[in-house]
Amino acid sequence: MxxxxxxxxxxxxxxxxxxxxxxxxxxxxxxxxxxxxxxxxxxxxxxxxxxxxxxxxxxxxxxxxxxxxxxxxxxxxxxxxxxxxxxxxxxxxxxxxxxxxxxxxxxxxxxxxxxxxxxxxxxxxxxxxxxxxxxxxxxxxxxxxxxxxxxxxxxxxxxxxxxxxxxxxxxxxxxxxxxxxxxxxxxxxxxxxxxxxxxxxxxxxxxxxxxxxxxxxxxxxxxxxxxxxxxxxxxxxxxxxxxxxxxxxxxxxxxxxxxxxxxxxxxxxxxxxxxxxxxxDIGTWGALWEVSDRDGDGNAVRGRVALRDTRDSLVHSSGGILTTVVGLEGVVVVTTEDAVLVTGRTAGAEVKGLVEDLRRRGEPEADAHRLMYRPWGSYRRIDIGGRFQVKRITVKPGGRLSLQKHHHRAEHWVVVRGTAEVTVDGVVRLVHENEAAYLPIGCVHRLANPGKIPLELIEVQVGSYTGEDDIIRIDDVYGR
Amino acid sequence: MxxxxxxxxxxxxxxxxxxxxxxxxxxxxxxxxxxxxxxxxxxxxxxxxxxxxxxxxxxxxxxxxxxxxxxxxxxxxxxxxxxxxxxxxxxxxxxxxxxxxxxxxxxxxxxxxxxxxxxxxxxxxxxxxxxxxxxxxxxxxxxxxxxxxxxxxxxxxxxxxxxxxxxxxxxxxxxxxxxxxxxxxxxxxxxxxxxxxxxxxxxxxxxxxxxxxxxxxxxxxxxxxxxxxxxxxxxxxxxxxxxxxxxxxxxxxxxxxxxxxxxxxxxxxxxxxxxxxxxxDIGTWGALWEVSDRDGDGNAVRGRVALRDTRDSLVHSSGGILTTVVGLEGVVVVTTEDAVLVTGRTAGAEVKGLVEDLRRRGEPEADAHRLMYRPWGSYRRIDIGGRFQVKRITVKPGGRLSLQKHHHRAEHWVVVRGTAEVTVDGVVRLVHENEAAYLPIGCVHRLANPGKIPLELIEVQVGSYTGEDDIIRIDDVYGR
CATH class of the missing domain: 3.90.550.10 (Spore Coat Polysaccharide Biosynthesis Protein SpsA; Chain A)
Structure with missing residues (x-):
């Protein structure tokens, strides 16, 4: 009972x-x-x-x-x-x-x-x-x-x-x-x-x-x-x-x-x-330091980090950026691929105010990560210039992006891992590792991963506007 | 006289x-x-x-x-x-x-x-x-x-x-x-x-x-x-x-x-x-702070920086990374696209010891920048994975890379600005913005900018090895 x-x-x-x-x-x-x-x-x-x-x-x-x-x-x-x-x-x-x-x-x-x-x-x-x-x-x-x-x-x-x-x-x-x-x-x-x-x-x-x-x-x-x-x-x-x-x-x-x-x-x-x-409750970086494993100098580190003469600090690095601290005590350093925070362990609650400042300034990093999750996988912007943008796109096995078109950009896809099923204006073909596909402006296209391992490809967008809102969705299996 | x-x-x-x-x-x-x-x-x-x-x-x-x-x-x-x-x-x-x-x-x-x-x-x-x-x-x-x-x-x-x-x-x-x-x-x-x-x-x-x-x-x-x-x-x-x-x-x-x-x-x-x-002599970051223009809080900032409740500090950000400091005094924060240093203004000379540590650990960022200058222009690695690497290459007007080949990688070039003159196994053609060229493994190739504005292209390398030492130079106008 x-x-x-x-x-x-x-x-x-x-x-x-x-x-x-x-x-x-x-x-x-x-x-x-x-x-x-x-x-x-x-x-x-x-x-x-x-x-x-x-x-x-x-x-x-x-x-x-x-x-x-x-x-x-x-x-x-x-x-x-x-x-x-x-x-x-x-x-x-x-x-x-x-x-x-x-x-x-x-x-x-x-x-x-x-x-x-x-x-x-x-x-x-x-x-x-x-x-x-x-x-x-x-x-x-x-x-x-x-x-x-x-x-x-x-x-x-x-x-x-x-x-x-x-x-x-x-x-x-x-x-x-x-x-x-x-x-x-x-x-x-x-x-x-x-x-x-x-x-x-x-x-x-x-x-x-x-x-x-x-x-x-x-x-x-x-x-x-x-x-x-x-x-x-x-x-x-x-x-x-x-x-x-x-x-x-x-x-x-x-x-x-x-x-x-x-x-x-x-x-x-x-x-x-x-x-x-x-x-x-891991409410602040200082609170995270409290519950983290720490080395003999009292430092809690994660990722690519090098410290010299530094104590009682939390240093987390992601995105592969080498993060170093010299001669400080009780600091928090958090590095991501597009933003860095440096603060004191005890000043942690003020970070919320900083993020509000960033929102007021319209900084995209206040809320958005460069790595974006989607139901079909994820993408990451790796470069952007005047009339182009480059992304690394990862599609899960079985994942299918929406059927879509763009008004302002053409796209070049180079498959660097796995196999892509590429649909362009109704024609479907498989594109393998080290092969490329070209999607002219205005074509109706879809990307899918029909395989058993993740598909990775480099997308080079070229055009007068490369924003996320120039995606006209015609069909989507995820109901977006 | x-x-x-x-x-x-x-x-x-x-x-x-x-x-x-x-x-x-x-x-x-x-x-x-x-x-x-x-x-x-x-x-x-x-x-x-x-x-x-x-x-x-x-x-x-x-x-x-x-x-x-x-x-x-x-x-x-x-x-x-x-x-x-x-x-x-x-x-x-x-x-x-x-x-x-x-x-x-x-x-x-x-x-x-x-x-x-x-x-x-x-x-x-x-x-x-x-x-x-x-x-x-x-x-x-x-x-x-x-x-x-x-x-x-x-x-x-x-x-x-x-x-x-x-x-x-x-x-x-x-x-x-x-x-x-x-x-x-x-x-x-x-x-x-x-x-x-x-x-x-x-x-x-x-x-x-x-x-x-x-x-x-x-x-x-x-x-x-x-x-x-x-x-x-x-x-x-x-x-x-x-x-x-x-x-x-x-x-x-x-x-x-x-x-x-x-x-x-x-x-x-x-x-x-x-x-x-x-x-x-700008011998340390602290010395640079001394000679820099500073705001009302005594901070010398450069690049994408946001400070809150921070004084008498030097914060330099390059590579577009948003760099923030909250509630600290007298610190130095220097962010580049692949490495971050956090130290005190007075601990500057110790940075030399840090760089020696990094060399001993074999960290490439100790000596090399991601942006590499060459006589014909520059390149920057923007992504790297298991069997691929992506670079943004900029070629000055009149610049010519060496005539070369690779044993372990094919290359896809997508021109995103300007016009490229591409030589592949003796055949020369012009590749314009939004056009692509494919260079199979082992082909003898050369890239040049015959135009009047800088040429920018995205290079996607695919192969089992993408190191700089898999470049076999056959001819080079810069005597390298």
């Missing part, structure tokens, strides 16, 4: 953040939860999904994500061999509408289903302890509480909200057991944080565990507009390939509000389970 | 340095004297050559440079509209052999010619004051002294050698006039530097002015091996296009020694003229 109950915990991964404080690695077009940061080979989203992999405890997960990130989510789940329902948010509305949709989605199968809400962008140092905590918190949730996990603080951080525990919940074990929540507290200053910790307060990590029917009651009581919009968005949802696409017009009606403000700070049923596993 | 004498000052620009302390902008393949650093549009070599542009005072200059830098020197002189003799050193031998060659070269035309030796990599804030100082020092040189310019110190720098002036030279004006040199002093520590300055010592800026016959006598007396090697190297020199190429075997016999050690510290005839024009 216990197993039956535990099996019905439905994890819902919230994947909608943009992570601008981890710019330039994290950007709107490829936010931090999808980047290998705390681990070299796996994103925090992949680590989060894998953490839920015990089918004795947790049901098939649901991922709630932005429409633009849908192929990224599908790709990263496939890499980890994980199956999930993917709910697409047509626009950003903070966490309360997402939680409402998740509760409705679970209630449709089982009104008393337990739902676990968890962020996609946190690092957890002990997966087994995490799952054990979820199991332990499940008892409170089944009894009708909206449970949170309260992280035991390791320092008087000013980066987190705090939770003041109240009386033990009925039936909970004594020391370290679940309690009612006395108060939720905003991010404090350092002195206040120390006082809160001395008083037994915990960090609010953003994990919530509840019965679907309980959350729906609470939303009805405290945020009825959120619930109504979520209900309409789910009822109007359409299935699109492997995705459930929420109704855009209905979802847009939802107030933009966090679940903390909408429900947790208002409900009488909030409970908290103190937990002690190693944890970070 | 005065004009006749002044006309015979022969400036000799020493251009052989490698400037590793200004890595990654400055590298062996493109050292600092050729880069726009103190000025945004002009290299210090170009500024130095232009400083000598008063034909009433100075004769046609001679440039002494490394063989590898010869096309760069010719190109930068042509950009400035300056004509010069270019002497090529077959290997590095420090400054004494270069001065000996320069003295011999001048003496061949006029044994009593005045020769001015000057470094190519210094910043001078007042060209007229510089020329006036050279004229003033000329009197001492004509009277048989080996004159130096002694820079009046502005701070107790430990980066320069010092000169202690002695008795006024016969015929020199009193206060501020030319003196004999009492002593040359090595780079001091800060306390000693302050004491030296209080005692009237001057910085040794590396400028020397002498009669050719006097310098030859001094070399004969103090460094006969240097003089003998220089004489043989000049006698065995060959003219190659616009260059005088010193005999390699003879020049290599010269001891590697600076003119300071070889002659200045030993001669009885050293004189010094105190000068006060703004001056820097």
């Amino acid at each position: 216990a197993f039956e109950n535990e099996r019905s915990i439905h994890p819902v991964i919230l994947c909608g953040g943009s992570g601008t404080r981890l710019w330039p690695a994290s950007r709107e077009s490829f936010p931090k939860q999808f980047i290998p940061l705390a681990e070299p080979e796996r994103s925090s989203f992949q680590a989060t999904a894998a953490r839920l992999g015990d089918p004795a405890v947790l049901a098939r997960p649901t991922v709630v994500t932005a429409n633009d990130a849908r192929f990224l989510v599908a790709e990263q789940l496939a890499q980890g061999g994980i199956e999930a329902d993917i709910l697409l948010e047509p626009c950003r509305r903070d966490s309360a509408p997402a939680v409402a949709v998740a509760a409705l989605h679970a209630a449709a199968r089982d009104p008393q289903a337990l739902v676990l809400i968890l962020p996609a962008d946190h690092a957890v140092g002990d997966d087994a302890a995490f799952v054990a905590a979820v199991r332990a918190a499940g008892a409170g949730a089944r009894a009708g509480h909206v449970m949170t996990l309260g992280i035991t603080p390791t320092n008087p951080s000013t980066a987190y909200g705090y939770i003041q525990p109240g009386a033990p919940l009925a039936g909970a074990a004594g020391e370290g057991g679940a309690c009612a929540v006395a108060r939720f507290l905003e991010k404090p200053d350092a002195a206040r944080a120390a006082a809160l910790i001395a008083d037994g307060a915990l960090w609010n990590g953003g994990y919530f565990l509840f019965r679907a029917d309980v959350m729906l009651d609470e939303l009805e009581a405290h945020a009825p507009a959120v619930l109504a919009a979520a209900r309409d968005a789910l009822e109007g949802a359409t299935r699109d390939l492997d995705f459930v696409r929420l109704d855009a017009e209905a979802f847009a009606r939802a107030p933009q509000i966090s679940i903390d403000y909408a429900v947790m700070e208002r409900t009488e049923r909030a409970g908290v389970l103190p937990v002690r596993f190693p944890w970070s | 005065a004009f006749e004498n002044e006309r015979s000052i022969h400036p000799v620009i020493l251009c052989g340095g490698s400037g590793t302390r200004l890595w990654p902008a400055s590298r062996e393949s493109f050292p600092k004297q050729f880069i726009p650093l103190a000025e945004p549009e002009r290299s210090s070599f170009q500024a130095t050559a232009a400083r000598l542009g008063d034909p009433a005072v100075l004769a046609r200059p001679t440039v002494v440079t490394a063989n590898d830098a010869r096309f760069l020197v010719a190109e930068q002189l042509a950009q400035g509209g300056i004509e010069a003799d270019i002497l090529l050193e077959p290997c590095r031998r420090d400054s004494a052999p270069a001065v000996a060659v320069a003295a011999l070269h001048a003496a061949a035309r006029d044994p009593q010619a005045l020769v001015l030796i000057l470094p190519a990599d210094h910043a001078v804030g007042d060209d007229a004051a510089f020329v006036a100082a050279v004229r003033a020092a000329g009197a001492g040189a004509r009277a048989g002294h080996v004159m130096t310019l002694g820079i009046t110190p502005t701070n107790p720098s430990t980066a320069y050698g010092y000169i202690q002036p002695g008795a006024p030279l016969a015929g020199a004006a009193g206060e501020g006039g030319a003196c004999a040199v009492a002593r040359f002093l090595e780079k001091p520590d800060a306390a000693r530097a302050a004491a030296l300055i209080a005692d009237g010592a001057l910085w040794n800026g590396g400028y020397f002015l002498f009669r050719a016959d006097v310098m030859l006598d001094e070399l004969e007396a103090h460094a006969p091996a240097v003089l003998a090697a220089a004489r043989d190297a000049l006698e065995g020199a060959t003219r190659d296009l616009d260059f005088v190429r010193l005999d390699a075997e003879a020049f290599a016999r010269a001891p590697q020694i600076s003119i300071d050690y070889a002659v200045m510290e030993r001669t009885e005839r050293a004189g010094v003229l105190p000068v006060r024009f703004p001056w820097s």
Whole structure:
């Protein structure tokens, strides 16, 4: 019976953040939860999904994500061999509408289903302890509480909200057991944080565990507009390939509000389970340094890096750029192929302000990466000049670009790996490695990879305008 | 008569340095004297050559440079509209052999010619004051002294050698006039530097002015091996296009020694003229910050840079990479398309040690730039993969690459600007913008620009090996 109950915990991964404080690695077009940061080979989203992999405890997960990130989510789940329902948010509305949709989605199968809400962008140092905590918190949730996990603080951080525990919940074990929540507290200053910790307060990590029917009651009581919009968005949802696409017009009606403000700070049923596993929200580069493996000089490095007389620093280089630091302490240096950030470990939160500056200046690197993911694969601009642009295009086996034409550019394709199926004005032919195809201005063309290995080709565009918006799509297998 | 004498000052620009302390902008393949650093549009070599542009005072200059830098020197002189003799050193031998060659070269035309030796990599804030100082020092040189310019110190720098002036030279004006040199002093520590300055010592800026016959006598007396090697190297020199190429075997016999050690510290005839024009050797990034224009926060920026809450820093970005700094003070950040340096303004000299580290690790960026200059133009690698490489090639009007073939790669050329003349196995054809040419493995081919505007093309190399050493040259108009 216990197993039956535990099996019905439905994890819902919230994947909608943009992570601008981890710019330039994290950007709107490829936010931090999808980047290998705390681990070299796996994103925090992949680590989060894998953490839920015990089918004795947790049901098939649901991922709630932005429409633009849908192929990224599908790709990263496939890499980890994980199956999930993917709910697409047509626009950003903070966490309360997402939680409402998740509760409705679970209630449709089982009104008393337990739902676990968890962020996609946190690092957890002990997966087994995490799952054990979820199991332990499940008892409170089944009894009708909206449970949170309260992280035991390791320092008087000013980066987190705090939770003041109240009386033990009925039936909970004594020391370290679940309690009612006395108060939720905003991010404090350092002195206040120390006082809160001395008083037994915990960090609010953003994990919530509840019965679907309980959350729906609470939303009805405290945020009825959120619930109504979520209900309409789910009822109007359409299935699109492997995705459930929420109704855009209905979802847009939802107030933009966090679940903390909408429900947790208002409900009488909030409970908290103190937990002690190693944890970070990787909110800043400094926070990432804290959880990273470091060498004998206290440096956390990634990629092509050379340091001299440098200590306690985080230096990440991607895109092959050789990144060097001489004679500094406590700095953060992050290099990508088109942007560089240099800051102090403790100045990390200011990066968000920098990204806002960059947006105001209209710098494309504020939000877009040079490597762009598409359902069929990816492309990267490798050169641009007055009347030309060069891209390296990678097409997955079976991938097909849209049937398209351009008004202002001709294209030369040189296959450097694999085999391309090239359609030009209705004529289909195979183009092999070291062969080229020419696509005159205005021709209707399509590129596909009919083979078993990735196709790579160099595309040289020549013309008076080479922008992405000179693509006239005639047909697309991905419904774009 | 005065004009006749002044006309015979022969400036000799020493251009052989490698400037590793200004890595990654400055590298062996493109050292600092050729880069726009103190000025945004002009290299210090170009500024130095232009400083000598008063034909009433100075004769046609001679440039002494490394063989590898010869096309760069010719190109930068042509950009400035300056004509010069270019002497090529077959290997590095420090400054004494270069001065000996320069003295011999001048003496061949006029044994009593005045020769001015000057470094190519210094910043001078007042060209007229510089020329006036050279004229003033000329009197001492004509009277048989080996004159130096002694820079009046502005701070107790430990980066320069010092000169202690002695008795006024016969015929020199009193206060501020030319003196004999009492002593040359090595780079001091800060306390000693302050004491030296209080005692009237001057910085040794590396400028020397002498009669050719006097310098030859001094070399004969103090460094006969240097003089003998220089004489043989000049006698065995060959003219190659616009260059005088010193005999390699003879020049290599010269001891590697600076003119300071070889002659200045030993001669009885050293004189010094105190000068006060703004001056820097731009020896480190910190020194460049000192002489750069700075904004209200004390920052010297160049290229695509965004700063937030940052002061007293130097941030240079090239290659289009957006470079950002948040919440730091007194840092140096230099970004190029393939390498990044982050250091403190005062840690600049340690950069040399970093570059040595990088060489030991075999990092190509230690010495080579991605943009490579060739006599016919330049090329830049824009992408590389397992069995391919992509370059953007620029050919000057009239430029011709060598007639060549490759054993391991085929090449696809797509012209994106201008017109190419392509020779493949003896067949010549013109390839225009938006047209392509294919060069199968093993074909004998040549690329040339027969037009009036630069030719730009994208080259996609496909094959099992794409290194620069798989070029078999059959014919080359540049004698390579």
